[in-house]
Amino acid sequence: MVTPSTDSERDGLDPRTAAASHNVTGTGNTSPPAQDTEAAETSGADRILDAAIELFGEHGFSGTSLKAIAQRAGVSAPLVIHHFGSKAGLRKACDERVAELFYQFKSESIARSRPALPRNYVMEAIQASGPIIHYLLQAFLAGGDEIDALMDRLVEDSLEYTAEAERIGLIHPSANPRNRAVVMLLQSFGALMLHKQMKRLLGASPLEDSPEDLAPYMSAVLELYTRPVLNAEVYGELARQLRETQPEPTADDTPVGHTPSDIDHQP
Structure with a gap:
């Protein structure tokens, strides 16, 4: 269950600490080649964004913590702060x-x-x-x-x-x-x-049902725009x-x- 983030949780993720302690290779202080580092950084940021978009969409902005986003992205919570600075920056x-x-x-x-x-x-x-x-x-x-x-x-x-x-x-x-x-x-x-009313009146919602079930809505929209x-x-x-x-x-x-x-x- 996703829990709202707290001030103490956010305050505990210091961007300077994250940048200093994070190691994308997991090999101690060994520095990877610059190209590999850049690719890993980009991959990590993309995973965080994908996870954040999914969780924000599922639970809202106040109902989603940085820790939950990090867990879904498969990264450490400090890395989220390292890339985006804050929850507002991530949004x-x-x-x-x-x-x-x-x-x-x-x-x-x-x-x-x-x-x-x-x-x-x-x-x-x-x-x-x-x-x-x-x-x-x-x-x-x-x-x-x-x-x-x-x-x-x-x-x-x-x-x-x-x-x-x-x-x-x-x-x-x-x-x-x-x-x-x-x-x-x-x-x-x-x-x-008004997706719930769409479901009640037309039998399907874009948030709850498969695209094929949206045919009545899409047909009506197409008629409105073409006739x-x-x-x-x-x-x-x-x-x-x-x-x-x-x-x-x-x-x-x-x-x-x-x-x-x-x-x-x-x-």
Whole structure:
């Protein structure tokens, strides 16, 4: 059972002591070659990050101790401090890793979408992203400046892979790419926060069930994004009025290969 870390536990892990006493080879004072040392350091840091993302996702940030992370990673607790300085430093590194993995997942999905994205790849990707989904849920529940910074990173990253998706014809251009990216992320993560209702109403949760069980949810999402829901003639005037109340998109908001005037005349 994972127990919350205490101040005394954290205080007992002195970064200077850790750096001085840790020996990656386990051979006393014998110094390994610099290349081997660097590889071992990188491997240890990666194992710590993977373990931390899993445990933070399973038990939350306050419910996970550095000792538990070290045990799952198969390293000493002082080594965690040696690499990341503190629990806060480790969480920041986890946020960065999760953002990188999320970007990689999205970018690879776009790259493999021509001529059509294989269903088995979609299912495999969802299965592999399980720890990321759990981690993001705990981050949203915790809130604070950390999740604000993480969300900002996810939004900015999404502008890159959606621009690529536009370039190869997977999605249509937007009058305001950033606002669209924000809304799509909010909708996706909102469904994550309501995963228990998803399970109750659609029979499966991305946090509890296999990817194959998510077919009803994924089918509905695909229909929403590929088939018009609203009658354009009925809501056309409202859409025009809303566009007029928005500031002109900046250069950063314009999709790759398009100008604001191009977008305004999209059907």
